[in-house]
Amino acid sequence: MQVGLISDVHANRPALDAVLDAMPDVDAVVHAGDVVGYGPFPSAVIETFREHDIVSIQGNHDRGVLGDFHDNFHEIPKSAAEWTTERLTEDELAYLESLPIERDLYEGAVKVAHGAPGKPNTYTYPEDFSADLLGEESVLVVGHTHVQAKSEFDEGTVVNPGSVGLPRDGDWRAGYAVLDVESGTVDLHRVEYPREETQAKIDEYGLPEVLIDGLEHGELVFGRAKRSVTDSVE
Structure with missing residues (x-):
């Protein structure tokens, strides 16, 4: 069974469309949270999720849109x-x-968590990937950091497919991954998309200008240091 893995679309429709077009034939697409927030196309992205039956979890920005702002939620994403x-x-x-x-999927072979299992608002950077994060599943899918990475252990694999809508690893291209559920193998991919469409709408709608630059360079930091798996911040 082939599964497309995505995360952190953040209402960026052109990026999502490019990923779905580039992705090989898969049996399902799974999203590790943050359908909306930041981006200018929230309704269109939700419509696409529904049309393609994308299996998703909530991210912290999805909860923010619902009025649930956790501690240290920065003013820019809050606005x-x-x-x-x-x-x-x-x-x-x-929705x-x-x-x-x-979510636990495919008879427990795959777990999907936005930040870390049991810690949905926690950043789990690549240097935090360890076998200790794994439970009964053979593949743990996380998001939240917007940094694409995978680590393989004897116990299984931890993977962040990267952000579709707002990468933060210095590569502006939209990230995704493809998982073979039976073998547990994961391949990471990037794809270019017409980011100028998203940037123009951010400007037109008066969303924070820093997002335009973030899309340009694949980096977006609100004046804070990188946090570890033990911390819980926006």
């Missing part, structure tokens, strides 16, 4: 979340609310 809330319908908000915090 983008509030902008998003004003533009979504009740049905679209209900986000229906998403679980975590």
Whole structure:
């Protein structure tokens, strides 16, 4: 069984469209959270998730759009979340609310968590990947950092497919991965997309200008140091 892995779409429709077009034939697409937030196309992205039956969990920005801002949620993403809330319908908000915090898939072979298992707002950077993160699953899929990476251990694999909508690893291209569930092998991929379309809409809608630069360079840091797996921040 082949599964496409994506994360952190952040309402970036051109990036999502490019990833789905580039992805090889798969049996399902699984998303590790943050359907919306930051980006200017929240309704279109939710519509695409529904049309393609993308299996998703909630990310912290999805919860922010629903009014649940955890501690240290920075003012820039908070303003983008509030902008998003004003533009979504009740049905679209209900869709986000229906998403679980975590998922166990394919008879327990795959676990999907936004930050870390049991810690949905925690950053798990590549240097934090370890076998200790794994439970009964053979593949753990995380997001949240917007940094594409995978690590293989005797116990299984930890993978972040990278951000579709707003990479933060210095590569502006949209990230995704393809998982073979039976073998547990994961291949990482990047794809170019017309980022200028997203940048133009960010400018038109008056979203934070820093997002335009973030899309340009594949980096977005709000004046804070990188955090470890033990910390819980926005």
